[in-house]
Amino acid sequence: MSMKILLDKVGVAGIETLPVYRAHGGYSAVEKVLKMAPADVVEEVKKSGLRGRGGAGFPTGMKWSFIDKKSGRPRYLVVNADESEPGTFKDRYLMEKMPHLLIEGIVASSYALEANLSFIYVRGEFRWIIAILEKAIAEAKEAGLVGKNIMGSGYNLEIVVQTGAGAYICGEETALIESLEGKRGNPRLKPPFPAVSGLYGNPTVVNNVESIAAVPWIVNNSGESYAKIGTPKSAGTKLISACGNINYPGVYEIELGLPVEEFIFSPSYCGGIKDGKRLKAVVAGGSSVPILPAGLILKTANGEPRLMSYESLSDGGFLTGTMLGSGGFIVYDEDQCIVRNTWNFTRFYHHESCGQCSPCREGTGWMERILHNIEYGHGKLSDIDLLWDVQRKIEGNTICPLGDAAAWPVAAAIRHFRDEFEWHVREPKECLVRNYGLPEATVATV
Amino acid sequence: MIKVTIDGIALEVEEGTTIMNAARRIGGDVVPPAMCYYTSLKGSGGKCRACLVKVAQGSAKDPRPMPKLVASCCTPVQDGMVVLNSTSPEVLETRRSIVEFLLVNHPLDCPICDQAGECELQNFAFEHGLQKTRSEFHRREFDPIDIGPHIKLHMTRCILCYRCTQVADQLTDERVHGVLWRGEASEISTYIQKAVENDFSGNMIDVCPVGALTDRHFRFRNRVWFLNPMDAHRHCTKCSGKVVLWLRGEEVYRVTARKDQYDEVKDFICNECRWEHFETKDWVVEGPRTVEKWSVITANKYTKETVELPDQLYSKLDNTKWDAFEGVT
Numbered sequence A: 001m002s003m004k005i006l007l008d009k010v011g012v013a014g015i016e017t018l019p020v021y022r023a024h025g026g027y028s029a030v031e032k033v034l035k036m037a038p039a040d041v042v043e044e045v046k047k048s049g050l051r052g053r054g055g056a057g058f059p060t061g062m063k064w065s066f067i068d069k070k071s072g073r074p075r076y077l078v079v080n081a082d083e084s085e086p087g088t089f090k091d092r093y094l095m096e097k098m099p100h101l102l103i104e105g106i107v108a109s110s111y112a113l114e115a116n117l118s119f120i121y122v123r124g125e126f127r128w129i130i131a132i133l134e135k136a137i138a139e140a141k142e143a144g145l146v147g148k149n150i151m152g153s154g155y156n157l158e159i160v161v162q163t164g165a166g167a168y169i170c171g172e173e174t175a176l177i178e179s180l181e182g183k184r185g186n187p188r189l190k191p192p193f194p195a196v197s198g199l200y201g202n203p204t205v206v207n208n209v210e211s212i213a214a215v216p217w218i219v220n221n222s223g224e225s226y227a228k229i230g231t232p233k234s235a236g237t238k239l240i241s242a243c244g245n246i247n248y249p250g251v252y253e254i255e256l257g258l259p260v261e262e263f264i265f266s267p268s269y270c271g272g273i274k275d276g277k278r279l280k281a282v283v284a285g286g287s288s289v290p291i292l293p294a295g296l297i298l299k300t301a302n303g304e305p306r307l308m309s310y311e312s313l314s315d316g317g318f319l320t321g322t323m324l325g326s327g328g329f330i331v332y333d334e335d336q337c338i339v340r341n342t343w344n345f346t347r348f349y350h351h352e353s354c355g356q357c358s359p360c361r362e363g364t365g366w367m368e369r370i371l372h373n374i375e376y377g378h379g380k381l382s383d384i385d386l387l388w389d390v391q392r393k394i395e396g397n398t399i400c401p402l403g404d405a406a407a408w409p410v411a412a413a414i415r416h417f418r419d420e421f422e423w424h425v426r427e428p429k430e431c432l433v434r435n436y437g438l439p440e441a442t443v444a445t446v
Numbered sequence B: 001m002i003k004v005t006i007d008g009i010a011l012e013v014e015e016g017t018t019i020m021n022a023a024r025r026i027g028g029d030v031v032p033p034a035m036c037y038y039t040s041l042k043g044s045g046g047k048c049r050a051c052l053v054k055v056a057q058g059s060a061k062d063p064r065p066m067p068k069l070v071a072s073c074c075t076p077v078q079d080g081m082v083v084l085n086s087t088s089p090e091v092l093e094t095r096r097s098i099v100e101f102l103l104v105n106h107p108l109d110c111p112i113c114d115q116a117g118e119c120e121l122q123n124f125a126f127e128h129g130l131q132k133t134r135s136e137f138h139r140r141e142f143d144p145i146d147i148g149p150h151i152k153l154h155m156t157r158c159i160l161c162y163r164c165t166q167v168a169d170q171l172t173d174e175r176v177h178g179v180l181w182r183g184e185a186s187e188i189s190t191y192i193q194k195a196v197e198n199d200f201s202g203n204m205i206d207v208c209p210v211g212a213l214t215d216r217h218f219r220f221r222n223r224v225w226f227l228n229p230m231d232a233h234r235h236c237t238k239c240s241g242k243v244v245l246w247l248r249g250e251e252v253y254r255v256t257a258r259k260d261q262y263d264e265v266k267d268f269i270c271n272e273c274r275w276e277h278f279e280t281k282d283w284v285v286e287g288p289r290t291v292e293k294w295s296v297i298t299a300n301k302y303t304k305e306t307v308e309l310p311d312q313l314y315s316k317l318d319n320t321k322w323d324a325f326e327g328v329t
Helices: A018-023 A028-033 A038-048 A060-065 A090-097 A099-113 A127-142 A173-180 A209-221 A223-228 A260-265 A294-298 A338-352 A358-375 A381-394 A402-426 B019-026 B089-104 B120-128 B163-171 B203-207 B271-275 B319-324
Strands: A076-081 A117-122 A158-163 A204-208 A237-244 A250-255 A279-283 A291-293 A328-333 B002-006 B009-013 B052-057 B081-084 B145-147 B151-153 B178-180 B187-189 B213-215 B228-233 B242-248 B251-257 B284-288
Touching (some): A018 A099, A018 A127, A028 A099, A038 A099, A038 A223, A060 A204, A076 A099, A076 A173, A076 A209, A090 A099, A090 A127, A090 A209, A099 A117, A099 A209, A117 A127, A127 A158, A173 A204, A209 A223, A209 A237, A260 A279, A279 A294, A338 A358, A358 B089, A381 A402, A381 B089, B002 B019, B019 B081, B052 B089, B163 B178, B203 B213, B203 B251, B251 B271
Parallel strands (some): A076 A117
Antiparallel strands (some): A279 A291, B052 B081, B242 B251
C-alpha cells in the first residue's frame, strides 16, 4: 500500500473541524516553524525536493528562495485554488476534506516567506468549499493559530479567501494576481516574475493548494524524509484525480514512481477499464497535456514500464511522452472517439482564452472550427495538415501557457491517432469507433 | 551603456532599453513590426506578437539562447545579447503566422476601408503575409456603432491591440470604454453608446492601427492619397497645437496629430484642435508634411492637380508626345 501524507486522515470523523484535527496532531508544524528561522524553513522545503503540484512542477523551495526580501516591501503568499482544468479535481477534494491541513500549510509557508497576509484564490463555483474554508479560518483564528501573535510568537498572519468568477485563465499565476487586484484576469508579461513584482507590485509567491498542504509534513518529518519518498527527481506523494472509463474514478494519493499499469489496473486505484473493455489512450495530467495511446502510456519508448513521475511520463519528450501536469488522469476505452475528444478540449480552450494575444485568441477558434468540421463530416484531408500547422504556430508564441495548453492536445491527437482523423474525413458523419448521433444543431460552435 | 547585436549590427544602448527600441536606433529591416506597441502609451506591447524575435545569445555572461521567441517590444536588452530579426527564418515564419492569425477574423475589405493607405495591418500583411487565406470560415461581424459624437467604432475590423483603451486610461479624464467578454468574443465597447466625449478622445482614432475607430467627420469623405498633408500649428491651451492638416485644395478635410516613422504620435492633440478648426486661417501652416514611413501617401505626388498641365498631355493619341514628356515635378 502506498504511503499517504495528505489524505491519511481523510475518513476520520470530524477531521474538518479544529478540535479533531488538533487531536490528530494538527498544527504541530506551526508550533515547530515558529521556533525556527524563516530561512531554515525554506531550506527544509528545498531539501524535500517538493515540486509545484499545479502542473508546471517547478521546485517549490527554489521558488520561495527567489522572493525579494531585500526590498523591505510587504510579501504575500497566494494559494492557487482556481482549479478548473478538465479532468483535474484533486484540490477541491483536499480542501473539502482537509481544510485545516491547507491552513496549517499556509501559516507555515507564510512564516517562511515572512508574509503577513495570505490569500486563497478559490474558483467561484466552489461555493461549499469557500464556506468550509471560511469556517476553518474562523476556528483557527479563534484558537490563536491565525491572526495576531500566533501562539504567542509575535508573528501575525491574516488569511483572506478570495473568490474568482470562473475563468480558467485565472489559474495562471499572473492572471490570478490581476484578478486578485480587481482587474480583468489577463496574464502579465514576464519578467518581472511575481517573486519580484507580484500582487500590488510586491513580492509574491503563488503556490498550488497541494504544494502548500505538503509543507506541514515536511516541517514535521524533515525535508530529507520527504525526499526519500517517491523517485529522486519526483519526491513525495501526488494527488491524482482519475476519471474516464475506469471502474473506480476518484482522487488517489500515490507515491510518485508508481507504475502507470498498476495505477490503472490495480483494484486499489482505478480498478481497470470499465465493462472489461480495452485501454485505448490516457491523458495523464489534465486536458492540456498530450494524450498517449495505450502502448506508450504503459511503457516508455525504451520498453521500460512507464511510472507516475515527472521524468518518466515526459520520457521521450512529446513524441513518445507526456507530462504529469496537475494529475488529471483521464482514461479512454476502445469505444472513445479521439477526434470528438480533441474537439471538445479545443472548444474549452477557445472559450477560455483571455483574448489578449492574437495567436491564442484567433488560433483556438480556428482549430475548433476545423475540428468541428472534421467531426461532423465536413472536413477535408488537407484540414488535418492545416490543423497541425495552426497548433504549431500557436505553441510557444503566446504570452502565457494557455496557447501551449490548447496546442498540445491537438498535436498529440494527430501524432498518435491520425488514422481516426482521416477516417472522419473519408467516411463523413461516421466516427471510427462510434457515431454519437447527436444532431449537429445541438453542438454548434460557440 | 550595454552592447547588443541585432541582425549582425552591433550598437550600444542605455540599460533598460528594449530590443525594439534598440532596433529602432538602427532602423530599416532590423526594426520588428509593431501592431500593439506604442512608445508613449504605458503598458502597451506584448499582445499582438508581431514583434517576436529570436534571442540567439542571452547575454555575455549567460550565452544560452532563449528557448522561445520573445516579444521585442517588452524585452530589455542585456549586455552581449545577440538578436535575430529579419535574418531568422523562424522569426519570419512566425511573423507570417501572426499575420494569418490577425486576418482570421479581420475583413479583407481594404478597398472600402477608411484606413486604407494608413493601415498598419495592411502594410504588415503586405510585407509578411501570405498571398491567400487558408481560413474558410465566416469572419466575425459587428454593426458599426457611434461611440461619442466624434468616433465610429467598427468592431469587425478591430485586432484588439488595446491601444485605444490605454489612450483612454492615460490621456483622458475618465475611461468610459474597455474590453468586454474574452477570447475571440472580446470586443471594445463603451457599454453605453455615445459615452466617449472627453477632450482627448480623438487620439483613440490616431492610435488605432486598423480601421476599427474612425473619425465621423472625415469618414468616407476622401481617400488619404488624394489629400495633401501639411504641418500646421495654433496656440492651444489644452495641447501643443501641433497638427497635420489634410487638405484638398484649400479645404481642410481632417486634422490629426503628427506621427513619426513608426506611425506613433508623440504630441497628442485635443478634440478642439481636431474638430473645431476646419479653416486654414485658424492655423499657421508650416509647409508640406514629410510622411516618414513608406506609404501610398508619399508615393502620390499630390501637387500634380494644382499644376497647370501642358497642352501636349491632352493629345493622347499621339504617343510620341507622351514619350517625350518628362513628367510634372
